[in-house]
Amino acid sequence: MSEQLLPGYIIRRGSTLDRALLLKFMQRTYQDLFPNEDFSHLEQTVKQYFSSDTPLWWVEEEGEQGAGSREQGSNKESLSSARVPPIACLWVGNAIDQVHGNRHAHIFILYVVPEHRRRGIGRALMQYVENWAIQRGDRQIGLQVFQSNKPALNLYNHLGYQTQSLWMVKFLSAEK
Template identity: 55%
Template structure:
């Protein structure tokens, strides 16, 4: 069981348009004035059968008792990274998003646990992610789940 009232389903590279929408929603929450025109190219380049994708849907059956597919309200997209210290490949969370109307219900935590389980089964010794400094809610979630800051990614605009 995923989270009561919700289910997780596998995505595929065919879900590129939906993943672009979710990535835009994610980034627009923090940077509403940006257009993020680069996201379709980025997702085209990195989404593959080797970078698994899962969608969260509200669990709902139709009147006949058969599962009914609803629009996704969350997603988890994983990829690969290389540890800068020892050179080991490990899983990396490319995108984790939960619709604001469904937050604080355990979905984000369940997605992180799902990612950890997937990475362990694959033989990875760690799971990494990048989170924007302004995204304090996400930072709090990750810290609560045992993640710690390993490095600081610093940038300087060169106008």
């Protein structure tokens, strides 16, 4: 079932059958930020964490879904080859707040293809997931963002997200 996200765009719930498309979107996300890296390992991430318990949503241009992609009078979606590729993706998992012990939503990926950026899609997806999380009883949403991703940082800061912790890494030499 799909619904309007913004004028001109619809959002629909994905399914576990969308594994390959999710992987493609994840690879695009990281390749945008790190163009010279190989992200074939992301397949293992999707394999390990993507399930019916980690919801996935797709954004498509309204009227661009392709003929026959919906069964009339049914909530069932078909994976029609006539479907135009989505222009945005939102994948959410679960995390536990280690301070208070509460489950909360954690955004694994929010990606909008470059041609559709700066149209409010990212902001609308964040509002969508916030409403979804509130409805299921979550009291917070978490996400991780690279410091070099200034547009995303600006969006999250503008929406009221705050740094709660810093993820630190130290690269180790394999040689002894």
